[in-house]
Amino acid sequence: MAQEKHRLGLVSLEAPLISNLSVLSNIALIKQYHGRLPVREAEDIAEMLLKKLQLEGISGKRNPVLEEEQRFCVMVLRAVMVENANLIIDRPFKIMPDLDDTRFIRDVLASVDELFRECHIFDYLWNEKRYTGGMIDGA
Amino acid sequence: MPSSAASGLFTMPSQLETAMTEVIEQIGRSGLHAVRSFQDNLAFAVKILTRMFDVRAYNSAVRMVLINQIYFTSVQILPLVLVVAIGFGAIVIGIIGQYLIQLGLFDYFGQLLQGFVVTEIAPFITVLLIALRSSSAVNAEIAVMKVNKELNTLHVFRIDVINYLFLPRIISGILSIVLLSWLFSIIVLISGLIFSALLFNMRMNDYVTLLLASANFSDTIVMLIKCATMGFFIIMIPIRYGMRATDELTSIPVSVLHGMVNVFIAIMVIEVVSLIVTSLIAKLI
Numbered sequence: 001m002a003q004e005k006h007r008l009g010l011v012s013l014e015a016p017l018i019s020n021l022s023v024l025s026n027i028a029l030i031k032q033y034h035g036r037l038p039v040r041e042a043e044d045i046a047e048m049l050l051k052k053l054q055l056e057g058i059s060g061k062r063n064p065v066l067e068e069e070q071r072f073c074v075m076v077l078r079a080v081m082v083e084n085a086n087l088i089i090d091r092p093f094k095i096m097p098d099l100d101d102t103r104f105i106r107d108v109l110a111s112v113d114e115l116f117r118e119c120h121i122f123d124y125l126w127n128e129k130r131y132t133g134g135m136i137d138g139a
Numbered sequence: 140m141p142s143s144a145a146s147g148l149f150t151m152p153s154q155l156e157t158a159m160t161e162v163i164e165q166i167g168r169s170g171l172h173a174v175r176s177f178q179d180n181l182a183f184a185v186k187i188l189t190r191m192f193d194v195r196a197y198n199s200a201v202r203m204v205l206i207n208q209i210y211f212t213s214v215q216i217l218p219l220v221l222v223v224a225i226g227f228g229a230i231v232i233g234i235i236g237q238y239l240i241q242l243g244l245f246d247y248f249g250q251l252l253q254g255f256v257v258t259e260i261a262p263f264i265t266v267l268l269i270a271l272r273s274s275s276a277v278n279a280e281i282a283v284m285k286v287n288k289e290l291n292t293l294h295v296f297r298i299d300v301i302n303y304l305f306l307p308r309i310i311s312g313i314l315s316i317v318l319l320s321w322l323f324s325i326i327v328l329i330s331g332l333i334f335s336a337l338l339f340n341m342r343m344n345d346y347v348t349l350l351l352a353s354a355n356f357s358d359t360i361v362m363l364i365k366c367a368t369m370g371f372f373i374i375m376i377p378i379r380y381g382m383r384a385t386d387e388l389t390s391i392p393v394s395v396l397h398g399m400v401n402v403f404i405a406i407m408v409i410e411v412v413s414l415i416v417t418s419l420i421a422k423l424i
Contacts, residue, residue: 010295
């Protein structure tokens with residue numbers, strides 16, 4: 001259980017991005033702190049991940065100016081920086097209320113699927129219709 | 140005890156007795172609260188000090204925050220410190236010199252500069268400047284992070300808030316006060332050199348000899364310890380009060396208000412303690 005806790009990569013509005021850090025620093029922080037990587041190395045990894053999602057343009061921005069989809073992507077990238085991450089996505093439609101279905105979420109997860117072991121999405125039952133063809137873990 | 144107790148009868152307490160009891164209870168509650176708060180602050184200070192000397196606490200993330208904090212606390216404030224030190228040096232040295240000449244005590248000019256300006260006033264003004272600028276900023280920053288649930292983020296990702304947030308800020312506070320106090324003193328002494336030459340026709344050689352003759356090693360050590368202690372507490376206290384913010388935005392100004400009041404109380408207490416220590420050392424020597 002303790003080991004699983006070490007692998008927790010939470011994507012949730014309950015764990016927002018640190019607002020006085022840039023997007024790049026928010027993502028790099030996990031590797032700097034737990035992987036004890038130098039700043040440059042951790043930021044290179046973060047930059048590479050942002051490029052994967054074609055978000056390199058927002059690397060210097062901070063949380064308050066991000067669009068909802070951008071914020072979600074950055075939260076996912078930060079979560080997958082945890083070693084062998086178990087991704088927990090908490091109410092993604094609360095992070096991106098304008099989304100109609102899970103296609104965007106699936107695309108984002110597919111771009112970084114080699115970086116996490118498992119992914120669980122938790123949402124309310126009334127959002128079930130938005131998960132077309134997908135599994136919902138809880139209500 | 141009611142007076143009727145002697146006869147074995149208890150009467151209802153009078154309004155005055157009830158009011159007195161309430162006042163005494165209130166004093167007791169306030170006293171207990173103050174003691175508990177002091178104990179908590181002391182325990183927190185010990186925890187921070189222990190971490191400060193733990194090499195494992197420092198990684199590139201912590202070092203990055205430390206560098207940023209040193210820049211915000213020590214470098215950005217430099218122009219203000221320079222202007223205040225030059226102005227202060229000119230005014231104080233002019234006034235002190237004039238009075239000493241009038242009283243026929245100009246021989247004590249060096250001692251006054253060293254003992255009063257360098258060891259007392261320079262740290263005090265530096266601490267005030269940093270407390271007004273950085274302590275309030277740190278207090279508000281931590282409170283905002285608490286309200287925005289950003290501290291929860293650090294907890295979820297197993298990032299120790301003491302190591303990542305508090306240590307760099309406190310270390311930068313200590314370094315800033317120590318270094319800026321020295322800088323302040325040096326500038327005051329240099330402006331003293333210029334203004335004593337202009338106002339009292341004092342030669343550079345005489346000025347330097349006067350200062351060197353009154354230099355005291357123990358005073359310098361006490362000043363150093365005092366600056367480090369002040370730097371520690373004027374950042375630690377705002378952090379403590381920032382952490383006390385609730386989930387509501389309105390708790391931010393309240394936490395800053397309480398934090399800053401306590402910072403000024405701490406500055407006064409440290410000043411008084413350092414004066415007592417200095418006088419004890421002087422008596423011992």
